[in-house]
Amino acid sequence: MSLVNLLDFDLDGLAAYCESLGEKRFRATQLFRWIHQKGAADFGAMTDLAKSLRDKLAGVAEVRPLTVATEQASTDGTIKWLFDVGGGNAIEAVFIPEDDRGTLCVSSQAGCAVGCRFCSTGHQGFSRNLSTGEILAQLWYAEHHLRQRLNLAPGERAITNVVMMGMGEPLQNYSALVPALKAMLDDHGYGLSRRRVTVSTSGVVPMMDRLREDCPVALAVSLHAPNDALRDELVPLNRKYPLAELLAACRRYLETAPRDFITFEYCMLDGVNDGDDHARELLALVNGRGDRHVSCKLNLIPFNPFPESGLHCSPRARVLAFAKILQDAGIVTTVRKTRGDDIDAACGQLAGEVKDRTRAAERMKRLPVRIVSAPAEPRQKPH
Structure with a gap:
């Protein structure tokens, strides 16, 4: 037994x-x-x-811990753990220390089925969902290992923030995700504030609505494009849940969210989605009038290149010019500082040595590089 x-x-x-x-x-x-x-x-x-x-x-x-396969420490203090989850699969968790917080980036799946163009995890394909225990074991290990390592006083926390931004699409593993979130929030568990636990999603609209009802925490949405034509190419899930539906779900989420804004993540890709016209289109998208407006913060993410993507990072001057257009229009906009890129722990780099059972990487190589920009306008979802 x-x-x-x-x-x-x-x-x-x-x-x-x-x-x-x-x-x-x-x-x-x-x-x-x-x-x-x-x-x-x-x-x-x-x-x-x-x-x-x-x-x-x-x-x-x-109490079943995960086996630590490797640990890597970056020159900037970031730590990445590779955990063996059996069946030839491994997942990654990343600890990011800062002056006022310690953030743990947690994985929810071995691999990912969404297949975003700029994400190395997606190029690995999807192997399986993690259990609640496997999600929580990343936090359990990191918190108590770091307490000893940092010689913290009893009751002092090593991890103050958790972001579900590791490998996988959290909302496609909903039944395992929610109990893990509740344990993170519970005062008898980790006692984290709802504002300090963030779920990142590429836009699984029905599950966004369920999360709003079941366990509202901070929400980050991987946007990456200001119109459907471009987002279809970069985030294939957009073909199922286009921008009009996604933004409507964001507005609904804000009704019960612990923060009064949604964080939109936007990976800056040279010559693809980083032009002044894209910035103005993005403004039009989030600054819709009346009930079309979305209270948001924009987080611009420098792309971490990998060979299979065929994409390149926007020059810093271009990123700052893009940010200025948004900031001048009153949108809170930050440029994410790249952390842990020397150990492949930065955003979009987590690959975890996952077996590519779906041959996603092979299929991606055959896809034409057809990145287009089109005017932002609502479209009807096919029935």
Whole structure:
């Protein structure tokens, strides 16, 4: 009989599991604190649990960590871990330290099925979804490993922010994502603020609406183009959920979101989406009148080139000129500082040595490079 992985549960799930063992909810709360606040995996060390419960758990359950295959440290302090998730698959998590925060970038899938043109993970293809336990195990390991490594005082956090921006499209693994988010937010777990947990999506509209109802956290949307024709090429999911539908979902999300804006991520691609006309088109898109307006912040991301993409990074002067057009129009716009690029840990670089079971990379090589720009106008979705 395989042991139950207690990392697969949020607090309600753990309470239900403990009840199945004949235990009351307060025992689940104690157990949850030991696992997530103290990083304990040995039931014998959980001294305030009844010995009968500790003995019972030892025969049926475990706290199952991921195997660390490699660890790489960047010159800027960024750390990347490669975790073995079995079946020839590996995933990556990245810790980004800053003066006022420590951010962990977490993966939700082994590979990714979305296949964005500028993302090396997408070129690897999709292998499988991660379980809730595999998502949480990245945070569990990083938090408690870093506490020891940095010699932090008891109760001091190493990780203050979590971004679901690692490998995969989080909203295509929704059933595993939400319990993981709830554990991150729970005061008996990691106690993170909803404003400090961010889910990044390429625009899975129905799941954006579900997340708004089930577990609203900060939201980042991978936009990358100001019109449907160009976005179809860069983010293939746009063919299913075009910009008009995506922006309407963003407006709905803001009704319950912990932040009063959506972050739009925009990867700057030389000669593709970085012209002054694209910036003005982007302004028209987000500054729609009345109920078409989206309160947003623009995050311009320098592209991290990889050979299979056929794309190049916009020159810094072009990025700054693009940003100025947006800023002059009153849009909060930042240029993301590239971190960890010397260890392939920067945005769009996570590949994780995933087996390419879908032969996505091979198919991408056969695709024509047909990047176009067209006027922004609503289109009807085919029925």
